Amino acid sequence: MCTHNDADHANGILGFLKNEELLCDEVWLPGIWTSRLKDILVKPSIFIHELVLDIDSNHLAYDLATLGDSYSDNELPLDNRNESEEYVQLEELYSDLEASLEKNYDIHDVAQFHRGPYLWGLSPSHIELFVEAINAAKLIKDIAIAAFQKGANIKWFEYDEYQCSGGIDGILEPLNSKEISTVKKRGALEYLALAMANRQSLVFHSPSSSNAPAILFSADSNFEFKQTIPWSNGMIITASHHGSKSNSNCYLRYENERSEHLNSIWIRSDGRFRSRPGPWYLKIQSTQRYCTRCSPDFKSSQNVEFTANKSEWQSSSIACTCGQK
Numbered sequence: 624m625c626t627h628n629d630a631d632h633a634n635g636i637l638g639f640l641k642n643e644e645l646l647c648d649e650v651w652l653p654g655i656w657t658s659r660l661k662d663i664l665v666k667p668s669i670f671i672h673e674l675v676l677d678i679d680s681n682h683l684a685y686d687l688a689t690l691g692d693s694y695s696d697n698e699l700p701l702d703n704r705n706e707s708e709e710y711v712q713l714e715e716l717y718s719d720l721e722a723s724l725e726k727n728y729d730i731h732d733v734a735q736f737h738r739g740p741y742l743w744g745l746s747p748s749h750i751e752l753f754v755e756a757i758n759a760a761k762l763i764k765d766i767a768i769a770a771f772q773k774g775a776n777i778k779w780f781e782y783d784e785y786q787c788s789g790g791i792d793g794i795l796e797p798l799n800s801k802e803i804s805t806v807k808k809r810g811a812l813e814y815l816a817l818a819m820a821n822r823q824s825l826v827f828h829s830p831s832s833s834n835a836p837a838i839l840f841s842a843d844s845n846f847e848f849k850q851t852i853p854w855s856n857g858m859i860i861t862a863s864h865h866g867s868k869s870n871s872n873c874y875l876r877y878e879n880e881r882s883e884h885l886n887s888i889w890i891r892s893d894g895r896f897r898s899r900p901g902p903w904y905l906k907i908q909s910t911q912r913y914c915t916r917c918s919p920d921f922k923s924s925q926n927v928e929f930t931a932n933k934s935e936w937q938s939s940s941i942a943c944t945c946g947q948k
């Protein structure tokens with residue numbers, strides 16, 4: 624499963640899919656990725672032309688992720704150029720994936736050849752946004768093709784603030800998305816920005832069973848969706864956006880909604896970022912949180928492993944030492 628098109632999330636699934644020793648029956652990907660996937664696969668030059676025009680008329684020199692969050696929060700109006708065009712039938716994407724394997728256009732090459740007529744008018748910060756957008760499109764294409772070549776069934780989950788559907792009942796259930804078979808066609812820049820938006824990253828829940836308590840997979844979400852979060856005692860919660868300060872709403876929602884005696888374990892993965900974790904993560908009792916790498920002493924890193932013992936998750940990993948010198 625991949626939650627959104629951010630390199631630290633998307634490169635992981637690409638590594639998995641490209642490793643021939645690792646197998647899977649299904650790959651779950653963000654539904655927004657399909658909105659212009661056909662164009663990226665088989666008509667990249669038309670897509671890139673549209674992208675350059677979009678970037679040129681974007682007066683804010685945001686990076687792609689910030690742009691995505693702004694679209695998501697309705698701070699920026701959504702593009703309605705393609706409103707009248709039909710919805711994309713996702714079943715048809717399999718033939719586009721097949722066609723693209725034969726043609727195998729390198730999207731960087733196509734972007735290079737567009738340079739003359741279109742790119743010269745872009746300001747330096749717009750050129751950076753363009754390069755970021757081309758890299759984002761390439762990552763979406765590479766993951767979709769790798770999933771297709773793996774022979775896996777691909778399921779698409781579209782972010783939704785109110786409804787959720789699909790997944791596998793009792794095993795892995797979406798909390799802020801719907802499993803879809805058609806998708807709306809969006810403008811090129813808006814598409815790539817929304818695909819990267821933290822706000823729209825997919826959240827999933829693995830309910831408790833007789834063998835193990837639940838797990839909440841938070842991705843980089845800020846938990847601003849309206850669906851109920853099924854908090855339960857002993858659950859593991861992945862610290863949203865690596866415990867980033869900007870995601871304090873997740874913890875706020877947890878504190879407001881959980882019952883008084885509910886306890887949980889928080890897991891945080893991170894690289895070398897001094898700015899993380901934010902103060903909210905440090906409020907969690909230190910024996911209840913585990914990091915793959917603690918800040919600001921980055922010297923040691925670990926795989927955090929848990930095993931289920933009926934009503935409890937147990938771990939021999941070292942509890943968090945973040946904030947200690």
Ligand SMILES: [Zn+2]
Nearest residue numbers: 629631843864
């Ligand atoms: Zn992330």
Ligand SMILES: [Zn+2]
Nearest residue numbers: 914917943945
């Ligand atoms: Zn830590």
